[in-house]
Amino acid sequence: MTPITLFNAKTRTEEAFVPIDPKRVRMYVCGPTVYDRAHLGNARPVIVFDTLFRLLRHAYGVDHVTYVRNFTDVDDKINDRAAATGRPIRNITDETIGWYHADMDALGALRPSHEPRATDYIAQMIAMIGVLIDRGHAYAAEGHVLFDVRSYADYGRLSGRSVDDMIAGARVEVAPFKRDPMDFVLWKPSDESVPGWDSPWGRGRPGWHIECSAMAHDLLGPAFDIHGGGIDLQFPHHENEIAQSCCAHPEADFARVWIHNEMLQVEGRKMSKSLGNFFTVRDLLDQGVPGEVIRLVMLQTHYSRPMDWTAAKAAQAEGTLRKWRGLVAGVEAGMPAPAVVAALADNLNTAGAIAEMHKLASSGDRAGLAGSAALLGLLGADMGAWATVEGPSAEVSDLVADLLTARSAARAARDFARADALRDGFVAAGVEVKDTAQGVEWTLTPAFDLERLKALR
Structure with missing residues (x-):
C-alpha cells in the first residue's frame, strides 16, 4: 500500500497517516446548514473530502472506511427563512437536503457513509452538555448554557490564538450573563415561535458547535482519525468542537488529524x-x-x-x-x-x-x-x-482514412513537405491523430471542421 501523508493543522506538520484502526478508518466533515442552495464555495470541501474518501477506500478497502458529513437543520437562518416564507421548517430543510444531494451527485461526489441531521441527535447533545456541567466546564445562566473557555487550557491551540488575544480583537457586544467574553453557547432558550426541546435548563435549542461534537461521538466514538472542513471553520467552530469534546471525554483526543481546504x-x-x-x-x-x-x-x-x-x-x-x-x-x-x-x-x-x-x-x-x-x-x-457526440460518419471515416494513406505515402516518398502539411491540416480541422505501436489512432475534437478536412485532399 502506498503510504499516505497529510498536513495536520493540529500539529502544523505533514505527517504519515496512521489510522487508529486500519479496519475502521473514520472521517468527519462539517456539512451544510440547509436553508438554501449550495453555492460554488460550498462545493469545494465536498470535492476535496470526497477525493480523500476515495483514496482511503482505495488504500484500506471500501468496507473499512466510514465517512460522516452532517446536516445542520436547526439554525436561526432556517428559522428566519421559515418566518419570511410562512413554510414549515421541516419542509424547508427536506427540500434543501434534496437540492444538496442532487447538486453534489452532479459533481460526482459519493454519498457519505452517514449523513446525520442535527435534530435527530438532540438527546445526545443534551447528555454531552450535562457531562460538561458536571465536570465544571460549562455553566447555566438565564436559560442558556455556556462553555467555560478558561477551563480548557489548550483552547486556541488549533487556530494558534491565545484567549486574551481573542478578547482584545473581539468587536462583539458581550452578553451580561457570560463569565468570560469568549465563553460560547451550548444551549439557548426558545420561545414558541422557534423550534425547541425540553431540557434540564428549560425549553431551548442547541448552539451550533455542540452539534458536531455530539454526532461525531455517537457515530465515530470519542477518538477518530480525520476531521475536515473549510478554513473558515477552523475558528471558532473547530476550536470549540475540540474544547467541548476533549472536556466531555478527556480519555480521548477527539480527532487525530485536522484538514482544512482554502477558500474559493x-x-x-x-x-x-x-x-x-x-x-x-x-x-x-x-x-x-x-x-x-x-x-x-x-x-x-x-x-x-x-x-x-x-x-x-x-x-x-x-x-x-x-x-x-x-x-x-x-x-x-x-x-x-x-x-x-x-x-x-x-x-x-x-x-x-x-x-x-x-x-x-x-x-x-x-x-x-x-x-x-x-x-x-x-x-x-x-x-x-x-x-455524448455522434461518432464520425462514413464520409468522415473514409476521408480521414484516405488522408492517412496519403500521409504514409508522402513519408515513404520522403515528401516531408506534404506529410507536414497533412499533419498541420489535421490539427486545423480538429482531428487528433496519434501514431501508436498498435497503429494510427484518430479522434474528432470539439473543434472539428469538415470543410477544412475536405480541403486537405
Whole structure:
C-alpha cells in the first residue's frame, strides 16, 4: 500500500497517516446548514473530502472506511427563512437536503457513509452538555448554557490564538450573563415561535458547535482519525468542537488529524452577491456547465491553496474531459496508475494527479487513464451524457482514412513537405491523430471542421 501523508493543522506538520484502526478508518466533515442552495464555495470541501474518501477506500478497502458529513437543520437562518416564507421548517430543510444531494451527485461526489441531521441527535447533545456541567466546564445562566473557555487550557491551540488575544480583537457586544467574553453557547432558550426541546435548563435549542461534537461521538466514538472542513471553520467552530469534546471525554483526543481546504474566488475576486460573481452550483449546472467540469476545475488546485474559478478554466477542463472520454470509450478500466495514487497519497496532491493523467493520455495508456479517473471521480458513465457526440460518419471515416494513406505515402516518398502539411491540416480541422505501436489512432475534437478536412485532399 502506498503510504499516505497529510498536513495536520493540529500539529502544523505533514505527517504519515496512521489510522487508529486500519479496519475502521473514520472521517468527519462539517456539512451544510440547509436553508438554501449550495453555492460554488460550498462545493469545494465536498470535492476535496470526497477525493480523500476515495483514496482511503482505495488504500484500506471500501468496507473499512466510514465517512460522516452532517446536516445542520436547526439554525436561526432556517428559522428566519421559515418566518419570511410562512413554510414549515421541516419542509424547508427536506427540500434543501434534496437540492444538496442532487447538486453534489452532479459533481460526482459519493454519498457519505452517514449523513446525520442535527435534530435527530438532540438527546445526545443534551447528555454531552450535562457531562460538561458536571465536570465544571460549562455553566447555566438565564436559560442558556455556556462553555467555560478558561477551563480548557489548550483552547486556541488549533487556530494558534491565545484567549486574551481573542478578547482584545473581539468587536462583539458581550452578553451580561457570560463569565468570560469568549465563553460560547451550548444551549439557548426558545420561545414558541422557534423550534425547541425540553431540557434540564428549560425549553431551548442547541448552539451550533455542540452539534458536531455530539454526532461525531455517537457515530465515530470519542477518538477518530480525520476531521475536515473549510478554513473558515477552523475558528471558532473547530476550536470549540475540540474544547467541548476533549472536556466531555478527556480519555480521548477527539480527532487525530485536522484538514482544512482554502477558500474559493471567482475570476480573481472574492465571491459576493454585491460583485455580481456569486453562483450556486445549480446556477452553473443550469447554464450548461457539466458537474464533471466543475469537479476537474477544482481538482486542478491543491486544497490548501485559494482556488480561482474562471470561465477559461472551465472551457479548458471541458476540452480535456472530451479528449479523455474519447480515449477511454469502450475501454475496460484498469487499476489506477501508481503515479496517480502516489500524487494523491502525497497530502492529497490532486493537481499532481491530474498532471499524471495527462501523461497517461499522451502515452496511450487508456486502461490506466480510465482507472485513475475513477479514483478521482471522473469519466464515470453516469456523468458523461453531456459529452455524448455522434461518432464520425462514413464520409468522415473514409476521408480521414484516405488522408492517412496519403500521409504514409508522402513519408515513404520522403515528401516531408506534404506529410507536414497533412499533419498541420489535421490539427486545423480538429482531428487528433496519434501514431501508436498498435497503429494510427484518430479522434474528432470539439473543434472539428469538415470543410477544412475536405480541403486537405
